[in-house]
Amino acid sequence: MTLIYRDTREFIPVDVAKGIDRLTGKMVEGDALAPKGYAIMPKCKYCKNYTEEKDFIGVCEASEQSPKFMAYGDMIAVSCKKFEEK
Amino acid sequence: MAKTFKEVMADAGISMDFQAGGQAPEGIINREVKLEPHERVKKLKNIFMDTLSSANNEFPYWYTREYMKNDNEIKVIRRAKAIKRAFSNLTPVIYPGEKLVMHKAHYFRGSFPMPWLSEGFYVAKEDELYQEAMKRGSASVDEHSKFGQGGGNVVASFGNVISIAGKFGMRKEEIPALVALAKKWTGKSVDDLGHKYEMMVPDYETKEKIMRNIVCMFDSGFTLPQGREVINYYYPLEYGFDGIIKIAKEMKDKVAGRADGDGLVGMNRLYNYEAVIHVIEGVQTWILNYAKEAKRLNSIEKDETQRKEYAEIAECLEWIAHNPPRTFREAFQMIETVHLAVLNEDAISGLSPGRIGQILYPYFEQDIEAGRLTEDEALELLELDRIVKTSIDCFASMGVVGGVLSGNTFNTVSIGGLDKNGNSAVNRLEYLILKAGATNAMPQSTLALLYDEKLPEDFLMLAAEVIKTGSGYPAFMNNDVAEHFFISHYGPEGMTIEEARAWAIGGCLETSPCCWKPLHLNGKEYWIPGGCGQPTSVGVHFVSMPKVLELALYNGVDQRTGDQVFEPHNVELDLYEAIWEQFKAYWQKAVDVLTLTNNIQHDVWRKNNMGIFSSMLKPDCLMTGHLIDELGYRYNATFNVESTGTINTVNSLAAIRKLVFDDKKADLETLKKAMKENFGFRTADEVNSFSIADQQKKDDDTGNWDELHFACLQSPKYGNDDTFADSILQDWEEFFCNDCYNYESLYGHPLYPCQISVSTHGAMGSATIASADGRLSGTTFADASLSAYPGTDKNGPFALMSSAAVWDHSKSQNSQLNIKIHPSAIKGEEGSRKLIDLTRAYLRKGGFHVQYNIVDSKMLIDAQKHPENYRDLMVRVAGFTQYWVEIGKAVQDELIARTEYEGV
Numbered sequence: 004m005t006l007i008y009r010d011t012r013e014f015i016p017v018d019v020a021k022g023i024d025r026l027t028g029k030m031v032e033g034d035a036l037a038p039k040g041y042a043i044m045p046k047c048k049y050c051k052n053y054t055e056e057k058d059f060i061g062v063c064e065a066s067e068q069s070p071k072f073m074a075y076g077d078m079i080a081v082s083c084k085k086f087e088e089k
Numbered sequence: 090m091a092k093t094f095k096e097v098m099a100d101a102g103i104s105m106d107f108q109a110g111g112q113a114p115e116g117i118i119n120r121e122v123k124l125e126p127h128e129r130v131k132k133l134k135n136i137f138m139d140t141l142s143s144a145n146n147e148f149p150y151w152y153t154r155e156y157m158k159n160d161n162e163i164k165v166i167r168r169a170k171a172i173k174r175a176f177s178n179l180t181p182v183i184y185p186g187e188k189l190v191m192h193k194a195h196y197f198r199g200s201f202p203m204p205w206l207s208e209g210f211y212v213a214k215e216d217e218l219y220q221e222a223m224k225r226g227s228a229s230v231d232e233h234s235k236f237g238q239g240g241g242n243v244v245a246s247f248g249n250v251i252s253i254a255g256k257f258g259m260r261k262e263e264i265p266a267l268v269a270l271a272k273k274w275t276g277k278s279v280d281d282l283g284h285k286y287e288m289m290v291p292d293y294e295t296k297e298k299i300m301r302n303i304v305c306m307f308d309s310g311f312t313l314p315q316g317r318e319v320i321n322y323y324y325p326l327e328y329g330f331d332g333i334i335k336i337a338k339e340m341k342d343k344v345a346g347r348a349d350g351d352g353l354v355g356m357n358r359l360y361n362y363e364a365v366i367h368v369i370e371g372v373q374t375w376i377l378n379y380a381k382e383a384k385r386l387n388s389i390e391k392d393e394t395q396r397k398e399y400a401e402i403a404e405c406l407e408w409i410a411h412n413p414p415r416t417f418r419e420a421f422q423m424i425e426t427v428h429l430a431v432l433n434e435d436a437i438s439g440l441s442p443g444r445i446g447q448i449l450y451p452y453f454e455q456d457i458e459a460g461r462l463t464e465d466e467a468l469e470l471l472e473l474d475r476i477v478k479t480s481i482d483c484f485a486s487m488g489v490v491g492g493v494l495s496g497n498t499f500n501t502v503s504i505g506g507l508d509k510n511g512n513s514a515v516n517r518l519e520y521l522i523l524k525a526g527a528t529n530a531m532p533q534s535t536l537a538l539l540y541d542e543k544l545p546e547d548f549l550m551l552a553a554e555v556i557k558t559g560s561g562y563p564a565f566m567n568n569d570v571a572e573h574f575f576i577s578h579y580g581p582e583g584m585t586i587e588e589a590r591a592w593a594i595g596g597c598l599e600t601s602p603c604c605w606k607p608l609h610l611n612g613k614e615y616w617i618p619g620g621c622g623q624p625t626s627v628g629v630h631f632v633s634m635p636k637v638l639e640l641a642l643y644n645g646v647d648q649r650t651g652d653q654v655f656e657p658h659n660v661e662l663d664l665y666e667a668i669w670e671q672f673k674a675y676w677q678k679a680v681d682v683l684t685l686t687n688n689i690q691h692d693v694w695r696k697n698n699m700g701i702f703s704s705m706l707k708p709d710c711l712m713t714g715h716l717i718d719e720l721g722y723r724y725n726a727t728f729n730v731e732s733t734g735t736i737n738t739v740n741s742l743a744a745i746r747k748l749v750f751d752d753k754k755a756d757l758e759t760l761k762k763a764m765k766e767n768f769g770f771r772t773a774d775e776v777n778s779f780s781i782a783d784q785q786k787k788d789d790d791t792g793n794w795d796e797l798h799f800a801c802l803q804s805p806k807y808g809n810d811d812t813f814a815d816s817i818l819q820d821w822e823e824f825f826c827n828d829c830y831n832y833e834s835l836y837g838h839p840l841y842p843c844q845i846s847v848s849t850h851g852a853m854g855s856a857t858i859a860s861a862d863g864r865l866s867g868t869t870f871a872d873a874s875l876s877a878y879p880g881t882d883k884n885g886p887f888a889l890m891s892s893a894a895v896w897d898h899s900k901s902q903n904s905q906l907n908i909k910i911h912p913s914a915i916k917g918e919e920g921s922r923k924l925i926d927l928t929r930a931y932l933r934k935g936g937f938h939v940q941y942n943i944v945d946s947k948m949l950i951d952a953q954k955h956p957e958n959y960r961d962l963m964v965r966v967a968g969f970t971q972y973w974v975e976i977g978k979a980v981q982d983e984l985i986a987r988t989e990y991e992g993v
Binding site: 015016017018019020023025028030034057058059060066067068072073074075076077078079081082083 | 144150154269382
C-alpha cells in the first residue's frame with residue numbers, strides 16, 4: 004500500500020506540515036508519498052473498531068458508552084489499547 | 090504625502106528623535122556578545138526555528154470521551170479519570186538528539202484546545218473552519234512563504250493546514266472532530282456556565298460594556314484559569330510518584346468517613362486523595378509510553394551512539410515513572426515531565442519553574458563530586474531545557490495569546506536571592522544557567538535575577554554579559570522590596586521572613602509566594618524552594634487607565650464606539666481635583682463589577698475544573714487533603730487587579746492640570762475636541778503604524794490643533810525627575826495600592842495591585858482615542874508600568890529611575906521598568922560595570938524591577954521591513970523576551986519608538 008509520510012511509523016512529526024524521515028534523517032512534507040515498505044502508523048482509520056460516518060469523522064465501536072463515542076480517522080492510536088488493525 | 094508626526098515636530102522646532110544621552114552611530118550595530126550552543130542543541134534549535142505552532146485533538150478527545158462516560162461520578166473523580174485517560178493515550182514522540190524528552194502533544198511545538206474551559210469560539214467558527222477544511226487541496230508555496238513572516242505562527246491556512254486564531258495550525262482532517270468535541274461542551278464549559286451565573290450580578294450590563302469597549306482586556310476564568318505562579322517539584326523529587334501514591338493511600342485510610350471538625354469540606358479529602366492517585370497513574374502511564382517508544386527506537390536505530398542514547402532515555406524514564414531521581418539527569422527529566430504534566434492539565438500561561446538552580450543543586454553537587462557529571466554536560470542539559478521551554482505553546486484565543494501574551498508562556502526561571510538563613514543563594518549551577526541563557530539564547534526560560542546586596546559581584550557581571558547578547562534577560566528584581574511586600578500581604582496567612590526568602594517570580598514578573606522543603610539525597614539534607622501559592626494570573630485583568638480617564642472626561646461615553654459605558658456622572662469638571670475624583674470613581678466602578686463577575690467564573694472553574702496534579706504538588710495540599718478549590722495551598726490571597734497605561738495617564742493628567750487649570754492655555758472642552766479630532770492626524774489604523782513617530786497628518790488638516798498639540802507634548806512628563814508629573818504618579822500609586830484591598834476574591838481574601846502590561850499596551854492603545862499627553866489615537870501606550878513614553882524621557886536613565894522610584898514599590902506585587910540602550914553605550918567590561926551600577930542605583934532607590942533591551946533601533950526598523958532576515962532576533966517586551974517576528978505590529982512599533990539611550 005502506498006502511504007503518505009504522516010501515515011507511517013518512520014515519520015517523526017515536527018509540526019502539522021512536516022516531519023523527519025527517521026531512516027534518512029531528512030525533513031519531509033507530511034503529505035508527500037513515503038517510500039515503499041514504510042510501516043503503517045496505527046490510526047483510527049486503520050482500526051477495525053472505527054466506522055467513518057462522514058468526512059474525517061465517525062464512531063469508535065470499542066467505546067464503552069452508549070451511544071458509541073465519536074472518533075476521527077486521523078487520530079494516532081499507538082497508545083490505544085483497543086486498536087486492532089484492519 | 091502628509092507630514093509625519095516627527096516632521097511636524099521638527100517644523101515646530103521640537104526635537105523628537107527618540108534618542109537620549111548622545112547620538113547613535115550611523116550604521117546598524119549588532120549586539121556585542123554572541124555565543125553558540127553545543128552541536129546537539131544547535132541541531133534541535135534549527136528544527137525549532139522552522140517549526141509551526143501545531144495543535145491536535147488527542148488530549149481533548151480522550152478527556153471528553155472519559156468525562157462524558159462518568160457522569161454519575163463525584164466531580165473531582167470524574168475530572169481525575171478524564172485527565173488520567175488523556176495522559177494515558179497521548180502519543181509519544183522523541184526527536185533524534187534529544188536528551189530531555191516528552192512534549193505536550195506529539196509535535197515539536199504542540200498544544201491543544203480545552204473546550205471544557207471555552208468552546209464557543211469553535212462552535213461559532215464551525216462553518217468557517219469546516220468549509221476551510223473541506224476546500225483545502227494541495228499545498229501552496231506562496232501561502233507557505235507568507236506564513237514564514239510570522240515565525241512559528243500559522244497566520245493563515247495553507248495546504249492541508251487550517252489556521253486557528255492566526256496562531257495555531259491544525260490538520261484539516263481534525264477540524265470536524267474539533268467542532269464535534271466543542272459542541273459536547275456547549276452549556277457545560279466554564280465559559281458557558283460562568284456566563285450563565287455572572288449575568289446574575291446586578292450591574293452585569295456594565296461589565297459587558299466594559300469588555301466590549303476594551304476598558305478591560307480579558308476574563309481569566311475560562312481563558313487561562315491558572316498561571317503566573319511558581320510550580321513546586323518537591324514531592325516527586327523527594328518521594329517519587331510511587332511514594333506520593335503511597336502517601337495518598339495512607340492518608341485515605343486516615344480520612345475516609347471523617348469530617349474531623351470540618352462539616353463543609355472535611356469529607357472531601359477522601360475523594361481528593363483518590364483523584365490524586367488516578368491522575369498520577371495517568372502521568373506514570375504517559376512516562377512509560379515514552380519509555381516504550383525509546384525502547385522501540387533503540388531496537389531499530391542503526392547509529393550506535395543514538396541507539397545508546399535511546400536506551401539511556403528509556404532507563405531514565407522507567408526509573409522516574411516510579412522512583413525519586415538519583416542523578417542530575419534524572420532530576421532534570423523529572424522536573425521537565427512534571428512541568429509539562431501541569432501544563433497539560435489546565436490552560437496555563439506563566440507556570441514558572443522557579444529557582445531550579447537551587448532545586449537541582451543537590452544532584453549537581455553530588456554528581457560533580459562523584460565524577461558522574463561534568464559542568465559541560467550540565468550546560469548542555471541546561472541549553473536543551475531552553476528548547477523544551479521555548480517550545481511550550483498555550484492554546485487559547487487570539488485575544489489572549491496574541492493581544493495579551495504575544496505568544497509567550499512565561500516559564501521564568503529565577504536565580505539569585507537568599508537562602509533560608511538569609512545568605513546569598515547563588516551556587517555554581519546558577520552561573521551555568523546564566524551561561525546557557527547566552528550560549529542558547531531563546532525566549533524561554535526568561536531569567537529573573539533576584540537582586541540582593543549579598544550576591545557575588547562576578548555573578549552580576551556575568552548577568553550583564555548575558556544581557557549584552559540582546560536576550561533581554563536576566564531582568565533584575567529587588568529581593569528586599571519583594572520581602573517587604575510578602576510580609577505585608579501574606580503576613581495574615583502566616584508568611585514569615587524566612588519563608589518570604591523562598592520567593593520566586595511566577596510568570597513574567599509576578600512575585601509569588603514559595604516555601605522551603607527539606608530534600609534528602611544520599612543522606613544529605615538540602616532545603617529547596619518551591620511554589621506554595623495560588624495563581625496570580627487571576628483577578629481583574631487588565632484595566633486600561635487611559636480609557637477610564639477618557640470615560641471620565643466624556644461623561645462615561647467611549648469616544649471610539651459611542652457607547653455609554655458607565656452611567657453619566659454629570660459632574661462639572663471645573664477643577665483638576667474633580668477630574669481626578671471622577672477618574673477614581675469610574676475606576677472603582679469597573680474594578681468592583683469585574684471582581685464580582687470574575688469571582689463567579691473562577692468559582693465555576695474550581696467546582697468543575699479544579700487542578701488536581703498541580704494541587705498535589707503544592708504545599709500543603711498533599712498533607713491536608715484539600716486541593717486548590719478548598720484552600721489547600723498555603724497562600725491563597727493571590728487574586729489581583731492589573732493596570733495598563735499608567736504613564737500615559739500620569740502624563741495626561743499632568744497636561745490637563747498644567748494647560749487647563751494652572752496656565753489656562755486651553756479650556757477643557759477645547760482640549761477634548763482636539764483629542765476627539767486626533768489633533769489633526771489620521772488614525773493609527775489608517776497609517777498602519779502604531780508608533781507615535783510614524784503618525785501622519787490628515788490631508789485636509791488646517792493645522793488649527795498644532796499649537797495645542799505641541800503644548801500637550803511639551804507639558805511636564807514622567808521620566809525626567811520632574812516633581813509636577815511624578816507627584817501625580819505618587820497620587821495614583823497611593824490610591825491604587827490601597828484601593829485594591831477594598832475588593833474580595835472568591836477565596837475570601839483582598840485583592841492587591843499588579844502592575845505589568847504584558848502586551849496589552851498595544852491592543853488597548855489601539856482602542857483608545859488621542860490623550861491629553863499628546864499621544865495619538867490608536868497608538869500603543871507606554872510599555873510596562875514605569876517605562877517612559879517614547880521620546881519623552883530626555884534627562885537620561887538616572888532621571889527616569891528617580892521618577893520611577895517616587896513611590897513605595899513594596900505596596901505592589903510588582904512594578905516594571907524597561908530601558909532601551911544602544912549596544913555601543915555599554916561596550917566592553919567597563920560597559921558591563923556601568924550597567925550593573927545603573928541597576929544597583931535604581932534598586933537602592935527602592936525600585937522593584939528593571940530590564941534592558943540592548944538593541945540598535947535601526948536594526949528593529951530593518952527587521953520590520955525584512956523579517957525573513959531576523960528569525961532569531963529577540964527583544965524584551967514588558968516582562969518577557971520574545972522573537973521579534975512573533976510579536977504583533979503594535980508592540981513592535983512601540984519598541985522601535987521607545988527612547989534609545991546612547992550613553993549610560
